[in-house]
Structure formats: structure tokens, C-alpha cells
Amino acid sequence: MPALEILKTVYGYDAFRGPQADIVAHVIAGNNAFVLMPTGGGKSLCYQIPAMVRPGMGLVVSPLLALMADQVAALRQAGVRAAALNSDLPGDERRALWRAIHGGDLDLLYVAPETLLRPGVLEQLDGVRLSLIAIDEAHCLSQWGHDFRPSYRQLDALAERFAGTPRMALTATADEPTRQEILSHLDIDEADAFIAGFDRPNIRYAIEEKDNPRAQLKDFLKRHEGESGIVYCLSKRKTEETAAWLQGLGYDALAYHAGMDKAAREANQARFQRGEAVVMVATIAFGMGIDKPDVRFVAHLDLPGSIEAYYQETGRAGRDGLPSDTLMLYGSEDVALRSRFIEESDAPEQRKRMERQKLDALLGLAETADCRRRVLLSYFGDHAGPCGNCDTCAEPPKLFDGGIAAQKALSCIYRTGERFGQAYVVDVLLGVENERIAQFGHDRISTFGIGREHDNRTWRAILRQLITLRLVEVDLAGHGGLSIAPAGRDFLRDKPALMLRVPPPPRARRGKVARGAAQAAVGEADQDLFQALRQKRTEIARLQNVPPYVIFHDRTLVELAAARPSSRAAMAEVSGVGDAKLDRYGPAFLAVIAEHA
Structure with a gap:
């Protein structure tokens, strides 16, 4: 079945988005691919559709059991033969799953890297025809990344073991060093990289x-x-x-x-x-x-x-x-x-x-x-x-020349002995007369009261920015005392220009509650229908013990409420309604729409 036909009949979409069509065609042709695409950009379609077009079973490496369970549930709702192999499966279910794998009864098999690399698992897959190998959340492979998983580093063995099988690495989060590391370890050429950007405008x-x-x-x-x-x-x-x-x-x-x-x-x-x-x-x-x-x-x-x-x-x-x-x-x-x-x-x-x-x-x-x-x-x-x-x-923030203010703050930290916290330093700058300041004699130093041109809130913002700029250090191991960092001493000596942000005024608390995003996308005349569709979706999801979005996404309900289809054919034109879901849920949702005609 051609890729575009699967997109429509299985997923309910009329056209690919962005680089999806190029990636799908590239992998169907037997090529490897590195895919960097923003979350929500449709990365999963880039491997799911080629796995259904190419002969054999698609192997998907995914980091979390919960994620695999959700994806398998959503695919099954759409009529795709999908399953997850994990260590929690009871013996009977595991044996039945392996029979399905060896019998060619699956389109997609999800597996965690730790499970895949266990003794015997790769050996059992040696005799299985694989349409592709997709490694999701591939940034976990990078030792410099924020989600490094040691088991991901061992996946480079897949390149040699399944040399003739297209390999895909997919992620939404990878800077240039991380991208190069992924390509190198999984033996994917730079020419096979698809970089769709990082922007999430919504x-x-x-x-x-x-x-x-x-x-x-x-x-x-x-x-x-x-x-x-x-x-x-x-x-x-x-x-x-x-x-x-x-x-x-x-x-x-x-x-x-x-x-x-x-x-x-x-x-x-x-x-x-x-x-x-x-x-x-x-x-x-x-x-x-x-x-x-x-x-x-x-x-x-x-x-x-x-x-x-x-x-x-x-x-x-x-x-x-x-x-x-x-x-x-x-x-x-x-x-x-x-x-x-x-x-x-x-x-x-x-x-x-x-x-x-x-x-x-x-x-x-x-x-x-x-x-x-x-x-x-x-x-x-x-x-x-x-x-x-x-x-x-x-609300563009305002800036001011903060050179003099920074000098005053650093001098005050120095004059008070580089051991007091932010609140105390601000009190000295403002010339606050209290027992503690008098006790230490800081009401008699040269920096006492030299900062009255700014209020407490502004001085706190100035000190926070000086900490951010590494001009001031905080002793967290002690009691939060402030001290001058080496860069701060350089600043006092050289006195370079320094622009700082003016803290915005405290926000007035909003009394009015805005409508939710999905509701806001629905016209006033369609609000009741949208809520009724959500209620029907919740009822069905509870009966099947699946998340509501596995039935239909909010975006699909928004379109249903706006289009108000009165027939199966009209409902099939709504984005996100594939053939399997139309057969399974069409009558129930069409009945709700008819009630609100």
C-alpha cells in the first residue's frame, strides 16, 4: 500500500507535513535516516509508515515502558498490528508474542534498549525479517546530553548485526555536538540527516x-x-x-x-x-x-x-x-x-x-x-x-546603565566582609537602621545608604543579575553569604559598561479566567457540541481503559464540532479520522452531532 494511502486510511490525514514525505520516501527506498524534528512534529509517522510499506517488521527502540504502551495502544486503535516486548510480560504472553514475531504477524515491535540487549533477545531476532530499526529519543545516546542512558551507547552494535536493514535515529533535542555523536555511533551518514528545526510556534x-x-x-x-x-x-x-x-x-x-x-x-x-x-x-x-x-x-x-x-x-x-x-x-x-x-x-x-x-x-x-x-x-x-x-x-523589558549600581553592590559586599546574604546587603545599601546592622557596625561604613536611588525589589534584581553574570558568588554550603568573584574584582578594576534589566512591576493578579486552548479554538455556537463530544470520548476511553486522546485528539474534536458531519463520508474528511476509527467510533460520534443539529 503506498505511503500516502496509509496516511489517509490509517491516520486520517490527507497530506504529510514539512519534511515527512521526503523522510518516508528516503527510508522506504532502503536508506538510513537521522531525523531531528520538534516534539509534536510527527516523528513517529516517519518510521511507522515505512515499517508498514516495507516487507517485514519494524523494530522500534524506545526508552520508557509507559511511552511504548501508549504508542502501541494508539496504533492498535488505528488498526495497526503493534506490540511491546518488555520484562514485565508474563511467560504465556511473552511466548505468544514471540510466536507472532516469528510468524510475521506484527507491523511494529517496540522494545526498551535494556530488554533488546539481554542475552538471547537479539539472537531470536536474527531470524526475523526487519523492515527497519528506529531508535527513538536518540539523544539518550550522547554522553554529553541531559538524558544519557548507558544502554543506548551499546546500540551501535545493531549497525553491524543488521547491516542490510535501514536504521533511523529520531530526536527532538540535539545540539550540533550531540547530533554528530549520534551519527557517528549509529554509522549514519551526514547526507542521511533531516533537520526540521526546533521551533514550536504554538x-x-x-x-x-x-x-x-x-x-x-x-x-x-x-x-x-x-x-x-x-x-x-x-x-x-x-x-x-x-x-x-x-x-x-x-x-x-x-x-x-x-x-x-x-x-x-x-x-x-x-x-x-x-x-x-x-x-x-x-x-x-x-x-x-x-x-x-x-x-x-x-x-x-x-x-x-x-x-x-x-x-x-x-x-x-x-x-x-x-x-x-x-x-x-x-x-x-x-x-x-x-x-x-x-x-x-x-x-x-x-x-x-x-x-x-x-x-x-x-x-x-x-x-x-x-x-x-x-x-x-x-x-x-x-x-x-x-x-x-x-x-x-x-512586554519588552527595559534596560539601564547598571555600571554604577554594580560598583556600589560589589563595594558593599566587600565592606561588609563578604559573608552576608542578599537581604542583609540590600538593607545596608538602602540605609536600613536595625539592631543587626548596628551590632556589626555596618551603619558606619561608607556604603551604608549609598543605594537609596533604587528600591528593595530593584536591588534584589541587580544582585541576581550580578550572580548570573558570575560577578558575585553565593556560599550555599554556608548560609548564603555573598562574595566577590574573580570576574567581579576585574569589573571593579576595569569598570566596563554594563546594561542591566529593570525588574518589571509586580503583576496584578488576574480575576478573569481564560478559556482553555481547545475551547478557545471552538466557536461560541459550537461550545456545547464540543463538550458533548469530549464527554462521549471520555465514556469510550473509560470502557476500554485507554487515555481519551487515543480515541481522538482534541484537534479532531474541534474540527468535528466546527464541521458537524452528518454522514460517514463527511466524517472521513475530518483530520485524524482513519478507517479503523471511523468503523469503530463513527456511529457514536455522529449520533452526538445529530443530537446537536
């Missing part, structure tokens, strides 16, 4: 200084009532405390971190996957490969580890292409803590140096007065003009 990026993090998060979540999203925290304790706090506010919030019981973690992940208004509060242990298309927001309550991590974690929002929102909060403590993680690690100096560079790049994104998207994309070698869909485009 995602709005916003980054704010920590002011009152819970109030900032509460304000952010008001815009997403009734929608699913992820809130990332750095520690297990903060994850649990934040989830409990959100539950107290009435949110269906769950916690997820590596310290939880495995069964509890899996139960929470299943609830998130199957729910339509669940907030997952998690550490970075959660999320890689999450195939839930209707995640409408991602918030970071702490600074991520790198731009790659930030890009991948925010990329879990809006996989269906509908508008989605992100928010990252950070402060000087985050900068100091991330620096401490790097310096106290057992990594070799080369690795530490690269981690420092990655942190500096992330801080540059946080402090930029330029378009966030432009800075983010330029990090990956991609380019774009001002996007109009980030906070700095919507």
Missing part, C-alpha cells in the same frame, strides 16, 4: 524572577482551569508539598518523583495519561517521551539544568499543535544551587566545564531582553525573528 514562553512563587503559580494556573499540565520542581520534598498545596486549592494534583514507591508512581502516571484536567507535580524523573498530546501548560518552579532540559520539558506541552503555555521561575538561589551541583559532582573537569557553559547559556535565556524564542532557537543553530508569542515580545 508554545508561549515566559520566564520570571521568583517573587512569590506560589502566588505566581496560582496566577498562571488560573488561565488553565480544566486542563492538564506539568509543574516541575527540583526536589522530592518540594514536589510533594506543592502537590498537596494544589490539592488544597481544589486541583486534581499528583506527585511524581524517583523516591516514590514504583506502584504509586505508575498509578499516578496512568491517572495523568487518562485524565483531562490533571496537574502532575514532578521532578525531572517524569516526562521523557510522555505521549499525551493535550498537555496545555508546563511550569518550572526551579531552574532546569540546561537549555536542552528546558526545551525538552517545555516541549511536553501542546503536542497536538494547539496553543500552550509555559512559565519558568528562577532566583539567585537557583543559580547558586545549580553551580554547586556542578562543582561538587564527581564528573571529570571536561564535563564540568561543559555543564558550566550550558548553565551560562540557560541564564542568558533567562536574563535576555531579546525574543525568548530567538535566543532559544539560536542555541540549537536555528534562526527566527521576533516571535510575538513570548513574554519579552509582549
